[in-house]
Structures are given as C-alpha cells and as structure tokens.
Amino acid sequence: MQDYHEFLEGVLIDEEALQNRIRELGQEISRDYQDKDLLLICILRGGVMFLTDLMRSLTVPHTIDFMAVSSYGVGVRQSSGQVRITLDLNTSIEGRDVLLVEDIIDSGKTIAYVLDMLRTRRPRSLQVCALLDKAERREADVPIHYRGFTIPNKFVFGYGLDLDEYYRNLPFIGVVDPNRVVIPE
C-alpha cells in the first residue's frame, strides 16, 4: 500500500476545521430536533466517520440506522443514477424524523434516489445533512438542509472518503494530485 503522502496534493480541510464545523452542525441539529423523534440514517460506507463525530456533538436523543447503496453504470467517479440498495434499514421510519447523513454529494443522484425511496415509507420528516457539497457537479436537484463545506471539483479522500477503498481513516480531507495517481473515470 502506497504512502498517501506520495499523491497528496494538499489538505483541503484539516482535522480542526472539520471537527469545529461538525460541532456547529451538531448544535444546529440539536436545536432543530428538540422534541422530535430523530433517526440518523448513515449511507455506508463513506458517511461512517462523519456520523460518529456528529452523534457525539448532538445533545438530543436519537437513534441510528444504516443503509448501503451502490450505483452502477458509468464508472468509479460518476454515478449513473441507477442505484441499487445493497443493505436496507433494520427499522421502520414511519412517523420518525429522519436525517440522512452523507459524506459527500456530488451529482446528487444517489441521494435523490434514496430520498424518493424513503419518502414512500412515510417518515414524519426527511432531511439531508452532508459534510461535503461538490456543488459544481450537481445534476439532480436535491435539498441539503445541513451542509458542512462546499468544495471545488477535485478528487478528495480521507475522513470516510476512499481512494480505491483505502485511506478512509485519515482525519482530514485531502486532495489527490492527478499527476501522481491514476484516477479512474
């Protein structure tokens, strides 16, 4: 396994900035979800780091659940919009106040599909919390109620986001140097 320093162009968001922003999001969500029945749904796998830090900053009672989806069709970096559920929720969301927790929204196709699908299960409310918003790449019009950072159209990794499935553990968001690594299209 290559040392990531070999292809790290730079750190886009360092650990302190990430943690500070997540604390702010946690405070905001805690204010908004007082007296609600909050269920956080993490979309695996990228959202895991964000979920666990966000939970620690929440002061309102909540439960968690997980789902996994895979998009297929175009390639590694591009969603086709054809999304398949590979792991479904364990719990019913009917009547619950659902907050989807995502690491990154790129084209928006994944979250658009998940929102449509979950709406049919009649939650009381359904909102989206995304750590990173790669807004330039948006193709589907999706609402983001809580946004950590808007980022440029660069290939990023770390803090839940993988590079060929590795490096999700890094505590910061880094930018891949396109001259040092082959980025799959």
Ligand code: PRP
């Ligand atoms: C990433 C991310 C979102 C999706 C965003 O997941 O976690 O689910 O892509 O892309 P979109 O807005 O263009 O649909 P990925 O498929 O890389 O899986 P992973 O979370 O397991 O790494």
